[in-house]
Amino acid sequence: MKSNEAMTKLPANPERATLEGKNKFLGFWFFLGGETVLFASLFGVYLGLRNATNGGVTANELFELPLVFIATMLLLTSSLTSVFATMALKTNHFKRMIGWFVVTGLLGLGFLGLEIYEFNHYVHEYGHTIKSSAWGSAFYTLVGTHGAHVFMGISWITLLIIRNLRRGMDLYTAPKFYLFALYWHFIDVVWIFIFTVVYLMGKVG
Amino acid sequence: MSAHAYKKKNPVWDWLTTVDHKKIGILYLASGAFFFLIGGLEAILLRVQLLYPEFDFVGAETFNQLLTMHGTTMIFLAAMPLIFGFMNAIVPLQIGARDVAFPFVNSLGFWLFTAGGILLNLGWFLGGAPDAGWTGYAPLSTTSPGNGVDFYVLGLQISGIGTLIGGINFLVTIINMRAPGMTFMRMPLFTWSSFITSGLILFAFPALTIGLALLMFDRLFGSQFFAAEAGGNPIIYEHLFWIFGHPEVYILVLPAFGMFSEIIATFARKRLFGYSAMVFATALIGFLGFMVWVHHMFTVGLGPIANSIFAVATMLIAVPTGVKIFNWLFTMWGGKVSFPTANLFAVGFIPSFVLGGMTGVMLSVPPADYQYHDSYFVVAHFHYVIVGGVVFGLFAGMYYWWPKIFGTVLNEFLGKLHFWLFFIGFHLTFFPMHFLGLMGMPRRVYTYLSGQSLDEANFAATMGAFLMGLATIIMVWNIIQTSVKGKKAGNDPWDGRTLEWAISSPAPEYNFAQTPLVRGLDAWWLEKRAGNTQMVAAEPLDDIHMPDSSILPVLLSLGLFTAALSAIYSNWVLAIGGLALAALSMILRSVIDYHGYHIHKEDLPAEGREDK
Numbered sequence: 001m002k003s004n005e006a007m008t009k010l011p012a013n014p015e016r017a018t019l020e021g022k023n024k025f026l027g028f029w030f031f032l033g034g035e036t037v038l039f040a041s042l043f044g045v046y047l048g049l050r051n052a053t054n055g056g057v058t059a060n061e062l063f064e065l066p067l068v069f070i071a072t073m074l075l076l077t078s079s080l081t082s083v084f085a086t087m088a089l090k091t092n093h094f095k096r097m098i099g100w101f102v103v104t105g106l107l108g109l110g111f112l113g114l115e116i117y118e119f120n121h122y123v124h125e126y127g128h129t130i131k132s133s134a135w136g137s138a139f140y141t142l143v144g145t146h147g148a149h150v151f152m153g154i155s156w157i158t159l160l161i162i163r164n165l166r167r168g169m170d171l172y173t174a175p176k177f178y179l180f181a182l183y184w185h186f187i188d189v190v191w192i193f194i195f196t197v198v199y200l201m202g203k204v205g
Numbered sequence: 206m207s208a209h210a211y212k213k214k215n216p217v218w219d220w221l222t223t224v225d226h227k228k229i230g231i232l233y234l235a236s237g238a239f240f241f242l243i244g245g246l247e248a249i250l251l252r253v254q255l256l257y258p259e260f261d262f263v264g265a266e267t268f269n270q271l272l273t274m275h276g277t278t279m280i281f282l283a284a285m286p287l288i289f290g291f292m293n294a295i296v297p298l299q300i301g302a303r304d305v306a307f308p309f310v311n312s313l314g315f316w317l318f319t320a321g322g323i324l325l326n327l328g329w330f331l332g333g334a335p336d337a338g339w340t341g342y343a344p345l346s347t348t349s350p351g352n353g354v355d356f357y358v359l360g361l362q363i364s365g366i367g368t369l370i371g372g373i374n375f376l377v378t379i380i381n382m383r384a385p386g387m388t389f390m391r392m393p394l395f396t397w398s399s400f401i402t403s404g405l406i407l408f409a410f411p412a413l414t415i416g417l418a419l420l421m422f423d424r425l426f427g428s429q430f431f432a433a434e435a436g437g438n439p440i441i442y443e444h445l446f447w448i449f450g451h452p453e454v455y456i457l458v459l460p461a462f463g464m465f466s467e468i469i470a471t472f473a474r475k476r477l478f479g480y481s482a483m484v485f486a487t488a489l490i491g492f493l494g495f496m497v498w499v500h501h502m503f504t505v506g507l508g509p510i511a512n513s514i515f516a517v518a519t520m521l522i523a524v525p526t527g528v529k530i531f532n533w534l535f536t537m538w539g540g541k542v543s544f545p546t547a548n549l550f551a552v553g554f555i556p557s558f559v560l561g562g563m564t565g566v567m568l569s570v571p572p573a574d575y576q577y578h579d580s581y582f583v584v585a586h587f588h589y590v591i592v593g594g595v596v597f598g599l600f601a602g603m604y605y606w607w608p609k610i611f612g613t614v615l616n617e618f619l620g621k622l623h624f625w626l627f628f629i630g631f632h633l634t635f636f637p638m639h640f641l642g643l644m645g646m647p648r649r650v651y652t653y654l655s656g657q658s659l660d661e662a663n664f665a666a667t668m669g670a671f672l673m674g675l676a677t678i679i680m681v682w683n684i685i686q687t688s689v690k691g692k693k694a695g696n697d698p699w700d701g702r703t704l705e706w707a708i709s710s711p712a713p714e715y716n717f718a719q720t721p722l723v724r725g726l727d728a729w730w731l732e733k734r735a736g737n738t739q740m741v742a743a744e745p746l747d748d749i750h751m752p753d754s755s756i757l758p759v760l761l762s763l764g765l766f767t768a769a770l771s772a773i774y775s776n777w778v779l780a781i782g783g784l785a786l787a788a789l790s791m792i793l794r795s796v797i798d799y800h801g802y803h804i805h806k807e808d809l810p811a812e813g814r815e816d817k
Binding site: 052130136163 | 369429
């Protein structure tokens with residue numbers, strides 16, 4: 001473990017300083033391109049089925065914006081903290097980066113908790129399930145796929161922090177953390193669309 | 206996992222754990238060939254059922270399963286892996302790279318594909334194969350009894366993930382791993398088409414992933430996406446399937462176009478006519494490929510505006526395709542053309558594919574399409590483009606690159622016999638189908654009545670299928686004979702133009718002892734014309750870094766395979782166990798450091814060195 005972080009000299013953009021880092025950087029951007037099509041397909045399906053309530057509860061009756069607002073704030077803040085982590089990564093402050101990533105993960109966990117509460121609430125209070133209507137199927141699949149991505153992200157950053165806590169920052173570990181930050185931003189952007197298309201349009205659309 | 210010395214490994218373990226792109230290429234080719242034979246056998250059984258009117262050979266139920274599995278197998282389990290096989294075996298050599306960008310991901314892609322392919326075929330032994338057509342349209346697929354369609358959904362899902370990550374790997378490889386001097390506009394056409402195909406894979410496959418996932422939810426978890434009675438909409442599935450499905454056609458045929466471009470130029474002993482037009486046409490076909498999916502759904506009733514827009518976009522594709530056809534013809538024009546088997550397939554492709562393209566333009570006209578839709582005319586059309594384009598390309602590529610991949614030359618006499626029997630059989634099978642379709646014979650129906658003038662053409666089609674079967678047996682015999690006692694190939698048996706012919710056959714583990722310096726298009730041809738016997742090196746001889754092999758791709762694929770198979774039988778404990786194995790493999794991959802190892806420069810054979 002390097003106690004004096006300023007002593008280790010890393011080049012600018014350490015996440016892309018090696019060929020391996022460059023490959024991962026580019027490959028991950030492509031992966032996110034594929035993910036975009038994945039979510040775009042789900043959004044298309046959702047838009048096609050959002051009024052297919054099968055005589056059951058409608059979006060306007062179901063959604064409570066205060067809860068969704070808190071969840072949105074948690075996730076947006078986590079995106080900000082992951083930016084702080086990336087800035088620490090670029091300036092080679094390993095401990096500060098880990099600290100911000102821990103905050104990011106915790107905020108993500110809070111978001112996930114609210115989402116589980118929300119789903120549970122809908123199922124038990126309103127009988128709104130994946131089977132109850134085509135809209136229900138589309139809602140749980142779109143929002144649930146996003147939630148699964150958040151869960152995946154939290155597991156990923158937890159594993160990265162545990163594995164690399166004692167190793168510090170170098171050209172080998174920098175790409176690993178950087179890619180997580182990219183992924184986390186992507187999840188955030190998707191949520192902004194979900195907030196708009198699912199919740200806002202559900203309330204007023 | 207620290208650096209270790211190069212040592213001999215157990216061959217079985219070696220093949221299971223290899224991350225060498227050349228070995229993974231051979232694995233892809235072998236499993237693709239295996240599934241190609243199965244898909245071909247299914248086709249012959251289909252044709253025997255249709256030999257005579259009201260013939261009872263396999264019956265309606267088995268016919269539906271054979272039909273579904275023939276299409277699914279040929280597209281996903283034969284053509285895709287064979288193309289990935291050639292991409293793996295050849296692309297890194299053509300760009301002067303030692304390896305692909307992500308060797309581990311490459312191996313994972315192969316094993317996921319294999320796991321999915323096996324799962325898909327397990328239906329045959331576990332109560333019935335999928336029977337809802339290769340398109341798996343809802344509600345036919347959501348209401349199909351038994352587990353057949355579950356094997357389709359989950360098998361394709363797993364192999365689709367493998368294909369997707371394979372595509373990402375090739376995109377990054379081609380962008381980041383090119384040798385010095387190998388600019389984009391000096392890349393061989395096969396590399397170019399592999400690059401564009403990989404981009405299409407990246408943007409097309411996720412739509413299929415979603416379509417299949419929704420189908421799975423409807424079948425396994427009772428969701429209502431495609432259940433019209435609960436407000437669902439089955440047309441959504443058709444959209445998702447074809448948003449993937451149409452680019453898939455170009456995913457298959459563009460690499461074949463790339464192969465023809467190399468082969469025709471090599472055997473005309475001329476530079477490819479209109480190189481930059483070829484590159485542009487390939488990119489344009491790839492782009493337009495995403496704009497035309499509704500032409501598969503003209504009869505759904507989306508309205509005249511939607512149909513017209515997609516019809517015009519479809520007709521547009523004929524323009525870049527025509528550019529390619531003429532460029533191939535002009536490449537041969539004035540060249541010193543020779544006709545070994547590889548070039549026979551390449552030249553035989555041109556008229557065959559033009560016929561398929563013509564019927565494609567006919568089908569792109571919506572009012573006419575109402576007549577052709579779901580008839581044998583469509584069957585004739587897509588077999589002309591897929592067999593006449595993709596399969597001819599794969600055969601041409603096989604005869605052309607076999608020496609580089611295996612170090613031996615396929616027998617030319619048997620090869621030519623293979624070509625002529627296959628070529629005649631192909632046209633005998635599919636040409637009459639145009640007329641069957643125009644006379645009103647619907648596709649996907651297991652029999653027909655006599656006295657409707659359908660007898661002779663169906664009989665001829667079945668005879669053609671037998672000829673293609675015979676041709677394939679001769680090809681297999683050729684492969685076996687060549688593997689046992691084939692003639693050793695030189696490094697450059699065809700007097701080739703591109704980098705792969707500058708190194709030994711088969712290529713050494715590290716491909717290039719020294720990264721070559723590329724000085725123009727057709728890099729190796731240029732050096733030969735300049736009197737050089739090998740490429741100029743771009744770096745001094747040094748130790749070569751190699752990636753670590755790993756068993757984790759096999760374990761991860763096994764985990765997903767177990768999870769999918771258990772989910773089909775609702776054994777959730779075992780399903781979670783399978784997912785846990787997959788997750789554990791991913792965690793291990795992240796936690797363990799793979800530093801690779803070095804081949805020391807003293808250990809390189811003398812022929813790999815440049816004398817200074």
